[in-house]
Amino acid sequence: MTYALIAPPAAMPVTLAQAKAHLRVTSDTEDDAISALVIAATQYLERDTGQALIDQTWRAYFDCPPDDCVLQLLRAPVRRIVAVTVYDGAGNPAVLDGSDYFVNLVTRPARLRLADGITASMRANGIEVDFEAGYGATGVDVPDMLKRAVLVLVAHWYEFRGVYDAADQPVSVPALYGRLTRHFRFLSV
DSSP states (O other), rough: EEEEEEEEOOOOOOOOHHHHHHHOSSSSSSSSHHHHHHHHHHHHHHHHHBBBOOOOOEEEEEEETTTOOOEEEBBBBBBEEEEEEEETTTOOOEEEEGGGEEEEEEOSSEEEETTTTTTOSSEEEEEEEEEEEEEEEGGGGGGHHHHHHHHHHHHHHHHHTTTTOOGGGGOOOOHHHHHHHGOOOOOOO
């Protein structure tokens, strides 16, 4: 499966003011650098954990339904399904009605089960699932542990910004980051 970001988040989970307070920076001279670190830390955390911190829309591409017809959506938390499209062998799309699939947004990862008889005969990317994921529209809705993990990364990378070239980042990730994010990761068997 492949994922594509369709609509990015409109905000960051941590504001510039929060990051500056965490770093104990009072001047405005490094605002651009700190803002860039917040963006990089947020992107790192989201890729590393599969979490979507601020509301965003994703498209998941599946080649074909598995034997049990259950598709796992590996972004969390999934808030709602926007559309499910199935392609036939000629590449013609058919947008499924809500009665053609069942969704369990409580499980991690969220699961979408296609109704019996729904098939995708296109060989590659025969099923597209558009969905919204995120904790809310602003950082207020993001769990504090995840915001703290972003701030830990920002502080660590800010401290070592002169030692390593920007192209070498992230050079390291502090152990506290792993402890803060471990409960938000997808478990693999």
